[in-house]
Amino acid sequence: MQTLILTDIHGNLPALEAVLSTPEAQACHQVISLGDYSGFGPNPLDVYQRLTSLHAVMLLGNHEERLHHMEKPAFAGYNWALARWTATQLWGQNLHHPRVYRMGRVLMTHGTPGDPFHLIDGEEAQALLPALPEDIQLVISGHNHIPFRASVQGRSWVNPGSLGMLEDETGSMAAFAVLRMAKGEPSITVHRVPYDPGKVLHAMVAQSLHTLAPEMCHAVYLTMTRGLPQYMLRLVDHVKRTAAPLGLSLGDQQAWKIADETFPWADGCTSREFWKEVLS
Numbered sequence: 001m002q003t004l005i006l007t008d009i010h011g012n013l014p015a016l017e018a019v020l021s022t023p024e025a026q027a028c029h030q031v032i033s034l035g036d037y038s039g040f041g042p043n044p045l046d047v048y049q050r051l052t053s054l055h056a057v058m059l060l061g062n063h064e065e066r067l068h069h070m071e072k073p074a075f076a077g078y079n080w081a082l083a084r085w086t087a088t089q090l091w092g093q094n095l096h097h098p099r100v101y102r103m104g105r106v107l108m109t110h111g112t113p114g115d116p117f118h119l120i121d122g123e124e125a126q127a128l129l130p131a132l133p134e135d136i137q138l139v140i141s142g143h144n145h146i147p148f149r150a151s152v153q154g155r156s157w158v159n160p161g162s163l164g165m166l167e168d169e170t171g172s173m174a175a176f177a178v179l180r181m182a183k184g185e186p187s188i189t190v191h192r193v194p195y196d197p198g199k200v201l202h203a204m205v206a207q208s209l210h211t212l213a214p215e216m217c218h219a220v221y222l223t224m225t226r227g228l229p230q231y232m233l234r235l236v237d238h239v240k241r242t243a244a245p246l247g248l249s250l251g252d253q254q255a256w257k258i259a260d261e262t263f264p265w266a267d268g269c270t271s272r273e274f275w276k277e278v279l280s
Helices: 013-020 044-053 062-069 078-089 122-131 197-206 214-226 231-246 253-262 271-279
Strands: 002-006 030-033 100-103 106-109 138-140 148-152 155-159 173-182 185-194
Touching: 002 013, 013 044, 013 173, 013 185, 013 197, 044 078, 062 078, 078 214, 078 253, 122 148, 122 155, 138 185, 155 185, 197 214, 197 271, 214 231, 214 253, 214 271, 231 253
Parallel strands: 002 030, 106 138, 138 155
Antiparallel strands: 002 173, 100 106, 148 155, 173 185
16 A cells, blocks of 8 residues: 655645656555645645545644634734735635544654654654654654654654755755555655746736735745755744844834845845846
């Protein structure tokens, strides 16, 4: 039996369709999404509907969990504009997904078994493996967009990397994995497939996201096309450092506009210049 494992699609429909068109994916009997199928990208509803059409098992990611709380004051700032838009797109859909999924000796979750929203790397995964129940041979997780693999005494932990926002510096590649079960014994292979990020850019403009959250969408596109590790967090940290001396907060649009002018954008363009060129 073969299972297609997807994680961190982040509303990137072209990347998802590229994965589903591969022979490896088409040979699978079921699909499991490890969470964060929404957030950042311009097609969260299309991705959700594509997954449900495949009868996929969908686990809860931090981006889906956050959508349950968008009405709270904490999410009223400019920095959450894209998340609020995502919530409107997925309004009325079933977002109550499980946090873990077991398949024999395989445990799947978004972050870690004890905390699905905890971000770990391969080194921490290696340290956590011996503490897991003895009947777990393989853990598969996402959350961290950078892929890793860890092994301890015959047990393994695999993160295939983000399907929609892979951060391994390859750029314009979608990651996925195939889980095989043979006589109860699991094995997993990780794959990459190219996709066209220009389609994502076109969808951003079609949805007017370039006017709603131009800086965030600029960073999302650069992450997709260049695979830049932690690029979104680097932008947010820069905005925080810019805002503090001015008496502004991360939720102030003015802070983002000022920070946009001094952030070291990987393409050498401010967001204002980038979208002007895209639209010309």
